[in-house]
Amino acid sequence: MSVHRKICPDPVAAARACAQEILALLDAALDQQNTATLAISGGRSPAPMFEELARQRFDWDRVHLFWVDERAVPPADPQSNYRLAHELLLAPAQVPPQNVHRVEAELPPGEAARRYEAEIRSFFRLAPGSLPQFDVIHRGLGADAHTASLFPGEPLIDDREGIAAAVWVEKLFAWRITLLPGVLLNARHTVVLATGADKAVALRNVFLAPYEPKQFPGQLGLREGIAMKWFVDQAAARWLE
Numbered sequence: 001m002s003v004h005r006k007i008c009p010d011p012v013a014a015a016r017a018c019a020q021e022i023l024a025l026l027d028a029a030l031d032q033q034n035t036a037t038l039a040i041s042g043g044r045s046p047a048p049m050f051e052e053l054a055r056q057r058f059d060w061d062r063v064h065l066f067w068v069d070e071r072a073v074p075p076a077d078p079q080s081n082y083r084l085a086h087e088l089l090l091a092p093a094q095v096p097p098q099n100v101h102r103v104e105a106e107l108p109p110g111e112a113a114r115r116y117e118a119e120i121r122s123f124f125r126l127a128p129g130s131l132p133q134f135d136v137i138h139r140g141l142g143a144d145a146h147t148a149s150l151f152p153g154e155p156l157i158d159d160r161e162g163i164a165a166a167v168w169v170e171k172l173f174a175w176r177i178t179l180l181p182g183v184l185l186n187a188r189h190t191v192v193l194a195t196g197a198d199k200a201v202a203l204r205n206v207f208l209a210p211y212e213p214k215q216f217p218g219q220l221g222l223r224e225g226i227a228m229k230w231f232v233d234q235a236a237a238r239w240l241e
């Protein structure tokens with residue numbers, strides 16, 4: 001598999017291109033199977049991507065939505081990744097509620113992670129020890145090169161067996177629930193949206209520094225031969241060109 005990079009003029013153009021890619025990948029999956037699975041990340045960058053997804057005439061009835069990660073807050077909290085997606089995508093696109101598999105992040109973090117993992121095991125009908133294969137995973141990139149809620153130095157970056165976990169993020173002084181690397185690397189297709197000048201150093205390290213995912217978690221997937229497409233804007237790609 002190969003890694004592609006698309007450099008767009010600005011964050012909205014990159015977000016829209018990423019949205020179009022997600023829809024194309026889901027369409028292709030639905031040509032082959034009854035339902036498709038998409039796991040989305042949160043943060044600020046995906047907002048125009050969600051809006052673009054909702055704007056397109058797309059049959060969400062056959063798509064099941066999961067989260068790559070979630071803040072340990074209730075769904076109505078302004079920090080909630082679910083809340084952002086609900087506002088900009090789930091509600092406007094009328095994604096059927098039974099297709100939405102949110103993290104119950106209002107629960108204690110460990111319990112939320114266990115319940116989320118159980119939901120994934122049940123949906124994918126996983127045999128013990130096996131990992132889900134999402135048709136499409138959307139990841140972001142933090143200014144510190146974190147992806148999902150796998151922050152630099154997180155021991156679970158070495159994990160390849162687990163599905164989901166609660167992680168304490170010291171720099172944020174907050175709990176997160178996140179999919180683990182084995183699941184991220186098992187995706188049929190990965191799209192990464194990274195925009196804004198504040199991501200330029202992280203992108204340079206991801207693509208130009210030695211491969212060390214513990215230091216630059218965004219590198220996960222770059223050397224494992226997975227199908228990965230990066231959507232960045234010129235400001236974020238400043239040190240790549």
Ligand code: 6PG
Nearest residue numbers: 041042043044045140141142148
């Ligand atoms: C989250 C995300 C996280 C995000 C990066 C980038 O919960 O924050 O899932 O991994 O992709 O932090 O966030 P921004 O888009 O806000 O820069």
